[in-house]
Amino acid sequence: MKQIRTIILLLALVMLPLATMANEGGKEEKLDIPETVLEHLSDAYEWHIASYEGRSLSIPLPIIVRSGATGEWFVGTEHSLPAPFFFDATHHGKIYEKMPDGTTERPLDLSITKVVLQIWIAVVVLIVIFTCCARWYRRHDTLSEAPKGFVGAMELIVMTIHDDVVKSSIGEKEYKRFAPYLLSAFFFILTCNLVGLVPFFPGGVNVTGNINITLFLAVCTMLAINLFGNKEYWKDILWPNVPIFLKAIPLMPIIEIFGVFTKPFALMIRLFANMMAGHAVILSFTCVIFLGWTMGVGFGIGLNIFSGLMLLFMNCLELLVAFVQAYVFTLLSAVFIGLAHKEEEAE
Incomplete structure (x- = not known):
C-alpha cells in the first residue's frame, strides 16, 4: 500500500504543473482528441518531436x-x-x-516522409541485429557450443518461424524457396511494431498502421502465391472438382478467382486495423491526461491515474499484439503459399 500511495503521489506531483500551465492566464485551449489522434497516426513531411509554450521542435524531412x-x-x-x-x-x-x-x-x-524514415530506421536495426548474430556464428563452432543470451533468443525465434510455420505449412519440397521472404516479412513487421511503441524519437511512428505498407506486404504475398503456384492450384481455381453444371455457369471458377484477391485483402486489413486501433487507443488515453486538468485539479488527478494505469496496460498488451500480428501475417502467408503447392490428388 505504501508503494501504491507513493506512485499516486508522484503522478500528482508530475501532473500538477501541467494543470497550472493549462489554466495559466485563465485561458484554456480546447483539446480535440480525434484530431490529435489522427494527426499522430497520419504520415507527414516532418518529424514532430515536442512542443513547448507554442513552439514546436521538429525535424524537417x-x-x-x-x-x-x-x-x-x-x-x-x-x-x-x-x-x-x-x-x-x-x-x-x-x-x-x-x-x-x-x-x-x-x-x-x-x-522521404515520416513513415519512410521509420522504415529505414527499422531496416538499420535489423541489419545491426543480424550482422551481430552472423558474426557470433562465424567466430564459434555451433557443433560444440550453443548460442546464449541475445543470439540464442534470436536463433529460437528464427527456428520457430522456420520449422513450425514455414516448413510445416508449405511442405518439405517447396519451403526453402519461400523461407527467406517469410522470415524477412516476420522480422520486418515485428521490428516496425516494436519501434512504433517507443514514445519518442526515433520511434513512435505506426508503420504497420499505414494501409500503404500493409498493401505492399499483401501484394508481395499474393505474387508469391500466384506466380509460383503449381498446375494443381490453378486447376482447382479454373476447373475445380465440382459437378459439371457449376463449372458451366461458371459459378465456382468466378468464386475461386475472387478468392485470389480476398486472401491478400484479408492480410492487409487484419494487420492495418489491429495496429492502427492499438495506437489510437494509446494516444486517446494520453490525450485524456491533458483533458482531465481542464475539469479541475481534483477530478484531473483521479482521471489521470486511471489513464496512466490504462496506458500501462495497453502498452503491455501492444507488446503482445506486436508479436502476434507479425506471427499471424507470416502464418497465413505460409498457409496460402502451401495451398498453392499441394500435390495432385489421386482419383
Missing part, C-alpha cells in the same frame, strides 16, 4: 516532387515549397500542384 506542368524537380523542405505546390488539408496534408488551367493534380512525390 526532404521533399522530392516532380512538376506535372513543367517536368522540373523540386528538392527541399516543407518550409521552402514553391508556389505551384501546396499542402491539401482535404487530402491528409499531401502535396498537390496547381496547374496552369486552374485544376489541381497530385505530382510525382518521392519525398
